[in-house]
Amino acid sequence: MSSIFERNGRFLVRVRRQGYPTATKTFTRRSDAVSWGRRVEADMEAGRWQLATKRVPTLCEVIQEYRQVVAPRQKGALTYRYRFDELARLPFSSKPVNEVLPADVARWRDQQLHQHKPSTVARKLAMLSSIFSWAWRERGWVAGNVLSAVSKPRQGEGRARTLTSEEIDWLLQAALTSKAKWLHPALVVLMCSAMRRGELCSLRRQDIDFEAATAHLSDTKNGSARDVPLCPDALSAMRQLSAAAEAECRDLLVPIGPCGSMSTRFTVTVRRAQRMYKDVCLEQGQEPQDRFLSDLRLHDLRHHAVTAWTATGALSLAELMSISGHKSTRMLIRYTHLQAKSVAAKLASLPAQARRATTPNRPGVGPAACSPDPDECLDEQRRIAAT
Structure with a gap:
C-alpha cells in the first residue's frame, strides 16, 4: 500500500509491498503523488515494477x-x-x-x-x-x-568405504615412490588422526606440540578450534613433515596451495599402487582382485581412521569424538563402518560367563529349568504341605 507524507511543502510517497523493495518519490503536488503511488501499486500487482524502475542483473x-x-x-x-x-x-x-x-x-x-x-x-x-x-x-x-x-534429488546412502590392511600397505608403498616427499607422511597422518584434508593443509609447524602429542586446529569445518590427539605413528609422520618444512624455511607442514592438489596427488598414487599390485600378482601367477583400491577417495581415509579406532574398543565415545571432531554421535556413527564378521568374531571371543549374561533364563527353558535347586524344591514342598 502507498503512504503520503507532507514535508516542507513537498509530498513524499512511499509504496510498500511484500516481495518488493520499498519505492519512494517526492512531488510538489499531492495529486501527482497520489497518481504515481497508484501506478506503482498496479505495476507491482502485475509484476512489472522491477523491470520498469531499474535494470535487474542477469x-x-x-x-x-x-x-x-x-x-x-x-x-x-x-x-x-x-x-x-x-x-x-x-x-x-x-x-x-x-x-x-x-x-x-x-x-x-x-x-x-x-x-x-x-x-x-x-x-x-x-x-x-x-x-x-x-x-x-x-x-x-x-x-x-x-x-x-524445485524438488531435490533423493540421495543414496552415505559412503562406507574403508581400506583393508593390504590396501594400506600398497598405498603407502606407492606414496614412497612419489616425487612429493611429503605425501607418504601426510597420508599416514590422515589415516591415523582422522583429520580432514583442509585441516591438515592449514597446519603450521607451531601448531604441533610434540611433547603433548597434539595438533592444534584453529580453523575447522564446524568453526570450532580443537586439539587433535596423535598416536605414535601420526606423531612420527608429523616430525617428518615438520623437519622438511623447517629445512625449506616454510611454516605450512604440507607445501601445497589449494588443498585440492592433494586430492590430485592421491588419485595418481592410487593408480600407481594398483599398477604395482597387478604387476606383482602377474609375476607370482596370482589373479588380482577386481575391487582392489577401487572407488577410493581421499576423504575415505577419515572414514577409515574413525572406523579403525572404534574397532579397537579401547576408546570411549567422548574420546572418539575428540579425535574426529564430531559434535554429535549421529555424525560419528556415519563415519563408523564396522564389519559384521569382525563384530561376530569379537562376540565369539568373549568369556563364556559374559555370553551367558546376555541370555536371560525363561520359564521352562535353559539349565535352570532342567536342573532345579534341590533346596528350593524342598522349601516349596514344605510350604505346600503347611497349607
Whole structure:
C-alpha cells in the first residue's frame, strides 16, 4: 500500500509491498503523488515494477557478484571455484535473475541427473539456492527463492568405504615412490588422526606440540578450534613433515596451495599402487582382485581412521569424538563402518560367563529349568504341605 507524507511543502510517497523493495518519490503536488503511488501499486500487482524502475542483473552477473562478495568469507570457496564457473554457464544464466523459473532449474536438474550422481546434483542445487537466497534477502532482485519450488534429488546412502590392511600397505608403498616427499607422511597422518584434508593443509609447524602429542586446529569445518590427539605413528609422520618444512624455511607442514592438489596427488598414487599390485600378482601367477583400491577417495581415509579406532574398543565415545571432531554421535556413527564378521568374531571371543549374561533364563527353558535347586524344591514342598 502507498503512504503520503507532507514535508516542507513537498509530498513524499512511499509504496510498500511484500516481495518488493520499498519505492519512494517526492512531488510538489499531492495529486501527482497520489497518481504515481497508484501506478506503482498496479505495476507491482502485475509484476512489472522491477523491470520498469531499474535494470535487474542477469543470473550470470548475480553469480559473479556473489562470488566476489560472499564466497571469500565461506569455507571451501577456493576449492569450489570451478563450481561457480559451471553455474555461470547455465542454459538460463543470461536471463534476468527475476525471470528464472522453477521449470528452468528443473529441466537443468534432470539433465544433470543423466550425467552425475544425485548427491553431486544436490550439492549444485544447494549452491544455486544460496545464490538466490542472497539475491532475494540482501539485494532485492527477486521476490523469493525459486529453488524452494524445485524438488531435490533423493540421495543414496552415505559412503562406507574403508581400506583393508593390504590396501594400506600398497598405498603407502606407492606414496614412497612419489616425487612429493611429503605425501607418504601426510597420508599416514590422515589415516591415523582422522583429520580432514583442509585441516591438515592449514597446519603450521607451531601448531604441533610434540611433547603433548597434539595438533592444534584453529580453523575447522564446524568453526570450532580443537586439539587433535596423535598416536605414535601420526606423531612420527608429523616430525617428518615438520623437519622438511623447517629445512625449506616454510611454516605450512604440507607445501601445497589449494588443498585440492592433494586430492590430485592421491588419485595418481592410487593408480600407481594398483599398477604395482597387478604387476606383482602377474609375476607370482596370482589373479588380482577386481575391487582392489577401487572407488577410493581421499576423504575415505577419515572414514577409515574413525572406523579403525572404534574397532579397537579401547576408546570411549567422548574420546572418539575428540579425535574426529564430531559434535554429535549421529555424525560419528556415519563415519563408523564396522564389519559384521569382525563384530561376530569379537562376540565369539568373549568369556563364556559374559555370553551367558546376555541370555536371560525363561520359564521352562535353559539349565535352570532342567536342573532345579534341590533346596528350593524342598522349601516349596514344605510350604505346600503347611497349607
